[in-house]
Amino acid sequence: MIDLQAKAIAMGFPADIRWECRPQWQRLYVVQDGMCFYCDCGLLKESHGGPQSHAVGGQRPFTRDHVMPVAWRGRTQENNKVLACEPCNQAKGDSYPTLEMAKRLVRQCKRLGLEPPSWCHRLLIEAAA
Ligand SMILES: [Zn+2]
Numbered sequence: 001m002i003d004l005q006a007k008a009i010a011m012g013f014p015a016d017i018r019w020e021c022r023p024q025w026q027r028l029y030v031v032q033d034g035m036c037f038y039c040d041c042g043l044l045k046e047s048h049g050g051p052q053s054h055a056v057g058g059q060r061p062f063t064r065d066h067v068m069p070v071a072w073r074g075r076t077q078e079n080n081k082v083l084a085c086e087p088c089n090q091a092k093g094d095s096y097p098t099l100e101m102a103k104r105l106v107r108q109c110k111r112l113g114l115e116p117p118s119w120c121h122r123l124l125i126e127a128a129a
Contacts, residue, residue, distance in 0.1 A: 004030055004111070012045065025064065028083045031111045037065065037082035037104065038092065060085040067105050068119055069094040079105075079114040099127045 005019040008030045013022065034043055042059040055061065065084040068074030071094040082105070084092070097105075102123040109116040 024078060024081070025062070025083065027112065028081065029062070031108055032083055036060070036062070036085040036088055037108070038084050038088040041085050043083055043085060063089045065089050065092065067097050067101055068117060072096060075117065078112065079109050080117050082108065097123070099123055
């Protein structure tokens with residue numbers, strides 16, 4: 001995880017916070033390269049997704065999203081959470097994740113050192129069948 005810590009510092013996050021102790025959104029931001037999970041647009045690091053936030057210089061405020069929506073019994077754990085821009089979050093709503101989203105989430109969980117949620121494997125197995 002030391003490479004991610006170095007990357008977090010290079011991205012302007014405080015150097016005196018260890019990787020494991022960083023707020024969840026910072027870890028997601030670093031692992032997602034500061035981009036929306038769904039459309040890869042740039043996200044504002046300073047944003048906390050509040051309604052008063054506006055896009056600045058082409059970067060959008062981030063929101064937190066559950067890839068498997070809570071409405072579909074998605075868990076509120078780190079391996080199901082991503083940072084997304086507001087338009088993507090709105091567009092996705094409570095819709096069921098696509099295969100591409102499952103693939104992305106598996107990659108992201110690996111980078112975070114987390115076990116991907118079991119529904120990711122189910123989607124991948126169904127797609128391969
Ligand atoms: Zn987006």
